[in-house]
Structures are given as structure tokens and as C-alpha cells.
Amino acid sequence: MTSRIPLTVQPTTDQVAVVCLSGPLGADTCADLALELEQHMGRVARQGQRLVLDLAGVELVSAAARRTIQRATDHLVHEPVLVVAARPSVRGVLEQAHLAGIRLHETLADALASLPLPPAPETSPGTPPPGHAPDQADNMREELSCLRAAARTNGLIGIAQGMLMARYDLPGPAAALTLLRTASRQLDVPVRELASAVVTAPPPGTAEEWFPGRATHVPPPAGAFLRAYGGDVLDRREVLAAAVHEAIALSDADGAEVHFTDAAQDDALFLDHHHGLGAAYRDQVTLVTEPPVVCARAQRQCESVTVPDVAADPGLAAHPAGHALLTAGTQAVHSTPLITTDGHCAGTLTLHWGKPGVRLTSEQRHSLDTLTTEIAAWRSWYLRTVVLDALEYLHQHHRPRSPRS
Template sequence: MTNRSPLTMRPAADGVAVVCLSGVLDAGSCPQLARELGEHLDRAARQGRRLVLDMADVRLISSAAVTTLLRATAHLAHAPVLVAAAPGPVGSALRRPPTAGIRVYGTLADALAALAPAGPPDRSTPADGRERPAAGSDGLRGEVYGMRAKARSSAQIGIAQGILLARYDLPAASMAFALLKEGSQRYNVPLRVLASAVIAAPPPQSAAHWFPGRSTHAPAFRTEFLGAHRVHAADRRRVLAAAVDEALALSAADAAELHVTDPAQDDALLLEQHRGLDAAYRDFAALLTGPPAVCARAQRSREPVTVLDVAEDAGLSAHPAGPVLLAAGSRTVRSVPLITADGGCTGVLSLHRREPDSRLPGVRARALVALAGEVAAWRSWYRRSVVLDALDYLHQHRPAGRP
């Protein structure tokens, strides 16, 4: 379940309402699931909208929750609820029993396409030979992708608020949020990044300082690619964007992406910067927790990983990652981990080519590894200086607690 409600509804102009579910739907969540799903179904019926359940972010669903879902929709055989659930445990659980009131699809795009009104066929063939989704569903998919991204950030920010609320005995959650926002703005640290640091960092070690004994004025980090792009090391967004641009220049790839690890989520990979990748792929790659995604393989092995043909890779073809990559026009993927001096992996830099079997010459491959090492060193510096300074600021400027 999410921190608040497991269901978030988004109406669409074309007669569709998308309800996003996330987290774990266990037996304990069934009463809330039944109540809120019933409310959304009633509201959609009153508004004349078809309901789509986006369950891409549901990690686990119990048999009791499946039964609850089927009972709530059993009367809708004439106009079933469309469910987007990727292949895997959740999708299998929903497909196994009789499903008179729901129709299960592998992706949100497939579910929305099933509701797209029939029109005159488009006889034109795109230049790359790939099918294009119906235009009417593009805006809705974009809105849903944005909802997912906001939900991921909001969950961490809410947890950090709760930690500060309890730690400093604050009288209102709004005070914890205001403190986070103030620290974020003062040090130009994204709110989500600061919230992650609050969750992952050990508790403050003294009343005066979160980290006593450390310098709050660490020297600015310097490296070749930052100098070439004229980017200040403390500007996190521009540093990561410069790294992606530099990787594209080194490799002449068609697209690139940069993931960083999140210590508050067991070092899951978060997509931070990208170039040339479509919205559906970015939504899929926003949060990755392990293989067969190519970048997750590189993170696990601590070595560069190259897939010369996505269409022929056994691991990708049996997983949603494969079709999403192919739909994005990616046939060759090369992922290089960001390895720190102590051997840790703090992220992955990935390149995409439209042609299969696109090999990177040795000189360029070595230059890419060197760039990844520079980005890893920068991120280590950023976390030890800018982020810790922001945490110290929170501790030193905390509001007075309850009397």
C-alpha cells in the first residue's frame, strides 16, 4: 500500500479514468481497496468514463486482494475494467482466475489502445517501420507517467517528513516539509534527493551538528568534463546533464541515459538524465531494482555490459524491458557502471544505438569508462559535501518542538 491511499484517480478528456495502484496489496489492505475501488467505479459510471487500473507499480498482490478486485468488478462484464499489469507475479495472479469484469493487458499503452475509438485507418508507413500508438492516447499516457513519477517522489518526501516530525517533536507535518524545502533551496539539492538522505543517514550525532567534526566547506570538485562544459560541481542537475552529453559526444550513440543509486531504496537505480528516449521507456526505466535491465546487470557485475541485439537477448525478450527497448528504437545497449575509488557502484551510464551489433571501438570504450569514473568521483564528493551540508542545515535550523 502507499503511504496514504493505494488508489489515485486521473480523469481524461476522452472518456477514460485511470486509477494508479502501487506498493503491496495484501489481505490487510482489502477493506480499503474494496471501499476506494467502489467509489472510483461509481464516480466513473456517473461521469460516463471507462476505468483503467494501472498496476505497473504493484510489487505484490495477495489472493485475497485479487478476490476483492474481482468481486468489485463482477457486474461489469458488459464494459470490463481494463487492467495494465506487466508479465510477472502480479500479472499472472490476475490472469489465473475467471475475470468477467476485468481485461488484463501487459502495458498501459495496450490498455489505452484497446479503448481508442475506431477511425479511418492510417495507411502511411513511418520511416522506421515501427507502429505508432493512437494519437488520442498519447496525452493520457504522458499524464499517467507524470503521476507515477510524482508518486515515487512524494512517498520518499512523506517518509522524510515523518522522520523529522518524530525526531524533533514538531507539532505539525507542515513544519517538517517547510524545513526540507528550506534546506533544499539553500543548497540547491533536489527535494527528493534530500529526503532520501534524511532516510538513509544515521541519526544526528550531537545536539549542535548532524555530523560533528567534518568541514562544512569542502573544496569544489574539479574534473575534465566539468571544465569542458563549464559546469559548477555543486549544480547537480547540470553536472548529470553534462555527463550524458559528454557520453553521446564520445560514443556517437543515438540516445543515452544516466541512472544513480538511491541509498534509501536499497541502491535501486533512478533515472536522472536522458537524451533521445521516448516517454514510455523513461517511465519503465524510472526505477529499476535489478536485472535483466542492461544497466542493472552492469550495476551488479561492476563491469561494462553490452547487449549487441536487444531482439536476440534471452533475458530481455522474456521481460517487459525487451519490448520497451525495441519500441524506443534501441537495438544495441552498452551500460557502464559508475565505480568509486573504493569499488562501490553509484550509478550507471547507458548508450543506445538503433542498429544491432553496434560495437564501440576500444579507444572510445576506454574513454567512456574514464568518464564514468569521473562521474562516480563527483557523486561521491557531492554526497560527502553538499548533501551532508544540507543535512547539517536541517539539524541546526530545526523548528522548536512541542513545549
């Protein structure tokens, strides 16, 4: 008997298809691994694409699995499978094997950069000049970074689907995903966020209500930032965009990012909003679990962390996220934790500068601390109101399996 390997198949672009594997690739998974590789390589070959294997979730590769990969890919020496995000131990195993049919890359952005650019269309009056072709390639790379970001949370979404199927007797994963997506659209809550809530929330209280007696319209927190914002506090994207631009304005930063913690993933930090950051860097910080990434340092210490010179910081400079920062022109970063009134770190706000040696003044630091406190309060309110409303919507709009005749 074989053991199924956790697998996620991502949507494709014209050039590549991304397949994400997770868990240990042991001897008992070889038959499934060979079948999956054969199917996906056949499909991309028919569609004129390249296969990308994202191994970020793979814990180990056995000798038997390595031989399986070799047999499946040896004929692809001229158009090898692109392997990305392998852990050091996994990467070491694959490097030592000298597999002719794969190419190892640290990030998806690196893998995509290795591909030839799509041929530029023939120019005609009114069409952009040839110099625009690299921009088209950058857009494709950015799109695929977003696909990989989604892949990193698809395991969580799969767990939520399973829970909904069991709880509501839904006919299959597609029905559970449709329910998640419908509630996501209705309440404007990201599917990933809603899946996390499904996994971490207590079971529904009654058949009619998930949260019996809960007040559905608790007033949002009062603060200078939200008053100045003046928009819809239910609109997550607009609130965070305003917060990021406020942080950039008060600090003279060149870019910024907001991460929030995910209770369903051991309080890992997921990237929720950003401004002025390159795709390669975002690829590295989509989901952050530990230092030396600066936001993880701020989360762990529950206090602000400044790196005035990324290149001079040994841990960060040697990390892929540090490489991506420097490549994108970021020389200094500062991260502030989002601390709630009960002392919990709800996330981080991180600023970027294009020159080294930047340090916030005491006035800037005070203003930033005030802003992040308000963001933390808004985030806590959002989870207790909007996200719970979305769970209530799920509970009241599910459609169980039709009775068999």
C-alpha cells in the same frame, strides 16, 4: 480488526487517476481494499476519468482479495479498471479469475495506449491541424509515466516523513512533506534524493547541527569533463545533461540514460537523467533492481556490458524493458558502471543505438571509462556536500508542533 493497505494516490490528468497499492492483499485487508476501491471509483466517475491500479508493489493477491476486486469492479465491463505492472504471480491469479471489470496491461504506457484519444478541438484559423492530436496524447502518456515513477518512490518519501515527524514533533505528514519540499527547492536536491538521505543518514549530532564540524564547501573533483563543462557544479541537472551529451558525442549513440544507486532501496538503480528515450522505456527503467536490464548487469558485474543486438539477447528480448527498447527503435545498448575511488558502483551510464551490431572502439571505450569515472567522482562529492547541506537545512528550519494551550 482490519489491516490498512499501503496506498499511494497520485495526481491525475483529465483522463485517468493512478492509485498504487503495495504489500500483500490478504484476507485481513479486504475491508480496507473494498473501501478504497469504492472511494476512488466514485471519485473518478464523478470527474469523468478512468481508474488505474498500479500493482508493482503488490506481493500476492489472496482469493478473498480477488473476490473483493471482482465485487467492486464487475459493473465496469464497458469501462474497466486498468491494472498495470502486476508481478507474474499476481497477474496469473487475476487472469485465471477472468474478472470482467478489469483489464491487465504490462505497463502504464500500454494501458494509456488502450484508451480512446481525447476528442480533438474544433479547428479554427491559427490552430494546429488534426494531425497534432496524437502528440497531445503522447504528452499525456509521458506525464503519467512520470507520475508512476514518482509513485515508486513515494513509500520511501513516506518513511522519511514519519522520521521527520517523530524527530521534530511535526504536526503531521503534510508538515513533513512541506519541510522536504522547502529544503529541496532551497538546495536544488530532488525530494526523492533528500528523502533517501533522511532515511540513511545517522541521527543529527546536536540540536543545532546535523553534522557538527563538517566542512560545507569541499572542493569539487578536478577532471577534464568538469573543466570543459565550465558551469555550476552544484546544478545537478546541467551537470548530468552535459555528461549525457558528451557520452553521446564520443560514442555516436542515439540516446543515453544515467542511473544512480539508492542506498535506502538496497542500491536499486533509479533513473536520474536521460536523452532520446521513449516514455514506455523510461516507465520500465524508472527503478531497476535486477538483470536482465542492461544497467543492472553492469552494476552487478562492476564492468561494462554490451548488447549488440537486443532482439538476439534471450533474457533482455523477453523482458518488458527489452520490448520497450525494440518498440522505440533501439537495437543495441552499452552500459558502463560509475565506479568511485573506493570501488563502489554509484550508478550506470547506458547508451542506445538504432542499429544492431554496434560495438565501441577501444578509444571510445577508454574515453567513456574516463567520463564515467569523473561522473562517479562528482556524484560522490554531490552526496557529501549538496545533499548533506540539504539535511542541515532541514535540521535548522523545522517547525515543531505548537504547544497546546
